[in-house]
Structure formats: structure tokens, C-alpha cells
Amino acid sequence: MPTASDEAVRRVEQLDLDALTPGTLHLLRLHLGQDGLGRAIRVPVMVVRGRRPGPTVGLTGAVHGNELNGIPVIHRIMERIDPRQLRGTVVGVVVVNIPGLLLRQRRFADGVDLNHVFPGKAEGTPAQAYVHSFVRRALPGLDRLIDLHTASFGRVNSLYIRADMDDPRAARMALLQRPEIIVHNPPADQTLRGTAAAMDIPAITLEIGNPHRFHRDYIRRTVQGVWAVLADLGMVRGRKGRSELPQPVLCDHSYWLRTDNGGLLTVKPRVTDMVEAGEELAVQCDEFGRIHSRYHAPEAGVVVGRSVDPVAPMGTRFVHLGIPAAPDRFADALARTASEEATADLEL
Numbered sequence: 433m434p435t436a437s438d439e440a441v442r443r444v445e446q447l448d449l450d451a452l453t454p455g456t457l458h459l460l461r462l463h464l465g466q467d468g469l470g471r472a473i474r475v476p477v478m479v480v481r482g483r484r485p486g487p488t489v490g491l492t493g494a495v496h497g498n499e500l501n502g503i504p505v506i507h508r509i510m511e512r513i514d515p516r517q518l519r520g521t522v523v524g525v526v527v528v529n530i531p532g533l534l535l536r537q538r539r540f541a542d543g544v545d546l547n548h549v550f551p552g553k554a555e556g557t558p559a560q561a562y563v564h565s566f567v568r569r570a571l572p573g574l575d576r577l578i579d580l581h582t583a584s585f586g587r588v589n590s591l592y593i594r595a596d597m598d599d600p601r602a603a604r605m606a607l608l609q610r611p612e613i614i615v616h617n618p619p620a621d622q623t624l625r626g627t628a629a630a631m632d633i634p635a636i637t638l639e640i641g642n643p644h645r646f647h648r649d650y651i652r653r654t655v656q657g658v659w660a661v662l663a664d665l666g667m668v669r670g671r672k673g674r675s676e677l678p679q680p681v682l683c684d685h686s687y688w689l690r691t692d693n694g695g696l697l698t699v700k701p702r703v704t705d706m707v708e709a710g711e712e713l714a715v716q717c718d719e720f721g722r723i724h725s726r727y728h729a730p731e732a733g734v735v736v737g738r739s740v741d742p743v744a745p746m747g748t749r750f751v752h753l754g755i756p757a758a759p760d761r762f763a764d765a766l767a768r769t770a771s772e773e774a775t776a777d778l779e780l
Contacts, residue, residue: 440459441459441460441461442458442459442460442461443460443461443463443474444460444461444462444463445462445463445569446462446569447460447462447477447479447523447569447570447572447573449479449481449488449521449523449573452479452481453481454481454482454483454515455481455482455483455515455516456480456481456515457478457479457480457510457513457515458478458479458480458481459476459477459478460476460477460478460479461474461475461476461477462474462475462477462525462569462570463569464530464562464565464566464569465561465562465565467531467541468541473530473531473562474530475525475526475527475528475530475566475570476525476526476527477523477524477525477526477570478506478507478510478523478524478526479521479522479523479524480510480513480515480518480521480522481515481518481521482515482516482517482518482519482520482521482667483515483516483517483518484518484519484520485519485520486518486519486520486521486665486666486667487519487520487521487575487576487665487666487667488520488521488522488523488573488574488575488576489520489521489522489523489574489575489576489577489578489661489662489665489667490522490523490524490525490570490571490574490576490577490578490633491505491506491509491522491523491524491525491577491578491580491658492525492528492577492578492579492580492624493505493506493524493525493526493527493528493580494526494527494528494529494532494533494580495528495529495546495547495579495581495624496529496532496538496539496545496546496547496581496582496584496643497529497531497532497533497534497535497536497537497538497539497540498532498533498536498537498538498582498584498585498643498644499538499580499581499582499643500582500643500644500645500646501580501582501640501641501642501645501646501647501650501651501654502580502581502582502640503526503527504646504651505580505640505651505654505655505658506524506525506526506580507526508651508655509522509524509655509658509659509662510522510524512655512659513668517668517669518667518668519666519667519668520665520667522662522667523570523574525570528546528566528624529546532546536644538584538585538643540558540559540562541558542557542558542559544557544558544559544560545559546559546562546563546624547622547623547624548621548622548623549563549622550563550567550622550623550624550626550627551563551564551567551622551627551630552564552565552566552567563624567627571627571628571631571633572631574628574633575633575634576601576605576633576634576635576661576665577624577625577628577633577634577635577636578605578635578636578638578658578661579623579624579625579628579635579636579637579638580638580640580654581637581638581639581640582639582640582641582642582643582647583639583641583642583643583737584643585643585644585741586739586740586741587642587643587737587738587739587740587741587749588641588642588703588737588738588740589639589640589641589642589703589736589737589752590611590612590613590639590641590703590704590735590736590737591611591612591613591638591639591640591641591650591653591654592611592612592613592614592615592638592639592680592736592737592754593606593609593611593613593614593615593636593637593638593639593680594614594615594617594625594636594637594639595614595615595616595617595636595637596616596617596618596619596629597614597616597682597762597765598616598618599629599634600765600768601634602629602634602635602636603762603765603769604664604765604768604769605634605636605661606636607680607765607766607769608657608660608661608664608769609636609638609654609657609658609660609661610653610656610657610660610677610679610680611638611653611657611680612680612681612703612704613680613681613683613704613734613736613754614680614681614682614683615683615685615686615736615754616682616683616684616685616757616761616762617637617685617686619635623637625637638654638657639737640654653677679766681704681734681754681756682756682757682761682762682766683733683734683736683754683755683756683757684755684756684757684758684761685754685755686733686736686752686753686754686755687752687753688749688750688751688752688753689713689727689730689749689750689751689752689753690747690748690749690750691714691716691725691727691744691745691746691747691748691750692725692727692746693716693724693725693746694716694744694745694746694748695716695717695718695719695724695725695744696716696717696718696719696721696742696743696744697714697715697716697739697741697742697743697744697748697750698714698715698716698717698742699713699714699738699739699740699750699751700712700713700714700715701713701735701738701751702735702738703735703736703737703738704734704735705734705735706732706733706734706735707729707732707733707734707735707753708729708732709729709730709731709732710728710729711728711729712726712727712728713727713728713729713750713751714726714727714750714751715727716744727750727751729751729753730753731753731755732755732756733753733754733755733756734753734754734756735751735752735753735754736752736753736754737751737752738750738751738752739751
């Protein structure tokens with residue numbers, strides 16, 4: 433990892449990978465726009481360009497300003513890659529949402545969720561203009577994208593992935609990660625993943641635990657999973673064989689359950705717990721401790737995420753319920769990945 437000196441950091445207007453010297457780690461600040469005082473907003477980008485040709489894989493962190501776990505994932509991956517041995521290029525956008533991170537908030541400076549306005553507009557709102565600039569300047573040239581997120585405020589997540597499991601390329605990336613849960617989720621929305629897919633860049637969204645903290649175990653597992661993807665693409669060395677981690681729970685879809693009333697909320701199951709139809713998931717009481725609402729699982733599923741904030745107005749999301757897929761739903765993707773699975777050949 434480079435020492436702390438700005439002398440090695442270049443300011444660029446466009447991510448021109450072909451212009452970067454092979455066999456080197458490059459530290460860049462990519463210009464995306466200006467703030468309210470006309471000061472440049474530049475996102476930190478780490479690029480390792482190998483000496484030999486190969487795919488280009490992108491990693492993006494902190495699209496939401498409070499989602500920090502992707503930052504050390506990118507740092508550790510870059511630290512472990514030997515540019516002299518790498519085939520292809522790895523691009524790590526360490527922080528996408530610079531204004532949100534500096535304000536210690538999830539959303540952009542104008543209060544908009546960046547991951548709901550992709551691909552943006554050149555003459556749109558501040559958030560739309562920002563993501564339009566990011567898409568135009570950072571995404572061209574990528575062959576794969578892994579978008580790194582966490583839970584939102586007041587919630588906790590399992591280590592889970594949203595991916596279009598009907599796309600063999602995205603499905604393989606998701607399965608190689610060996611998360612706890614994978615949710616089949618075609619990217620037909622205004623997310624970064626959806627925009628990448630529209631550009632024919634297979635992409636997955638990886639949710640790494642909880643916001644506003646470094647979740648060490650999940651960070652370590654994510655680094656191992658990213659390395660497995662790089663090894664599978666022939667970019668780095670990795671040993672072949674079955675991972676000791678269990679296969680993830682594969683879900684055909686998922687949805688959030690919401691409170692019907694307001695009050696103080698206690699959610700009972702933990703993330704990754706399997707629940708049965710009719711099982712009590714949460715209770716809600718008034719300010720005097722009198723229980724007035726009990727919430728039950730509408731069907732059997734797995735807890736992908738949950739609320740940990742006791743103060744719950746009416747309509748609060750409290751359990752993210754994943755519905756397991758039929759045993760044969762993703763059998764082909766599982767078989768293809770299991771046949772030549774790559775795992776990390778690193779000390780993590």
C-alpha cells in the first residue's frame with residue numbers, strides 16, 4: 433500500500449485506463465462536479481493495471497455516504513494485488529458519494545438517494561447531474577462491477593447479494609462470493625447496478641453488514657469473495673476447490689414487512705434466521721409498555737435484514753424477508769460454479 437503522500441495522486445477528468453502505465457498501482461482523484469462554493473468534487477480511485485491483458489473489474493464503495501464497509505474491502509484488495517502478475521485491470525472507486533460521507537449521512541448533499549437516480553441527467557438535479565457525471569466518466573471500459581453497500585440507519589443486514597441470477601455472468605459472481613444469502617433481483621431500477629447492466633456490464637450488489645462501522649468479519653469474507661471472482665476470471669492466482677463456507681440461501685425474491693401502527697418495537701429473529709409461516713416476528717408497545725401489536729411471518733422465509741431501532745412510526749420496515757427458491761430454480765448456475773470454483777489464496 434502506498435505511503436500517505438499526495439505527490440503520487442493524480443487529478444483526472446476522465447478515467448482513461450489505456451493511458452495508465454501497466455504493472456503499476458495508480459492513485460487518482462476523478463473530477464465529477466462542483467459544490468455550492470464552486471470547489472471541485474473529486475472521488476478517490478485506485479487502479480491496478482496489470483502488465484498482461486485481461487478483464488477490467490470495477491469495485492464501488494459508499495454510494496451511500498454512511499455505508500463504509502466497502503472502503504476497507506477496496507483497500508485490502510489493492511494491497512494484495514501484485515501489478516506485475518495481474519492480468520487485466522482492477523478499478524476501485526473508494527467513495528462514490530463524497531458529499532454524503534463528509535456530512536455523515538446516507539443521501540447526497542441535496543437529500544436525494546443517489547442509488548435511486550441512476551443514470552442521472554446532465555441538466556438534472558444536483559444528485560442527477562452528479563451520477564450522470566460518474567456514469568460517463570467512470571463506468572466505460574468495465575467488464576464486471578461489484579457494488580459494495582451496507583444496511584441503512586437503524587437496521588442490520590446479513591452478508592447478502594442482490595443479483596440477476598438468470599444472467600450466468602452475474603450469477604457466477606454472486607455464487608463465488610459465498611455470502612450468507614443471495615436474492616434474485618433483476619436490476620430493472622434506477623440503481624448503479626441497473627445502469628451497469630444496461631451498459632452490458634454484469635453487476636452484483638453486495639450488502640456487507642451494518643452502516644457507520646467497519647464490520648471486520650464481513651469485510652474479511654468479502655475480500656475473499658472478491659478475490660475468488662478475480663481468480664475465476666484468470667486475473668490473479670487462486671487455488672481451486674470447494675470453499676469451507678456453506679452454500680448461501682438462494683431466494684427467488686424478498687420484501688420488507690412494515691408496521692401497521694406506531695410505537696416501541698422489538699424484533700425477535702436475528703439476521704439469517706429461518707422463520708416459519710405464522711411465527712411471531714415482532715411486538716410493538718405504547719409508551720407505558722402495553723403491547724398493542726404483534727407481527728407474524730406471512731410465509732416461511734429467511735431474515736435478510738432487520739430493524740434495530742425501537743422507535744417505529746407506522747409504516748416502519750422491520751423485517752426483510754427472503755423467500756427461498758425452489759430446489760431446482762438455480763440448479764444450473766450452482767452446478768456451473770461448483771465445477772470450477774475459485775477461492776482466495778490469501779491470508780485474510
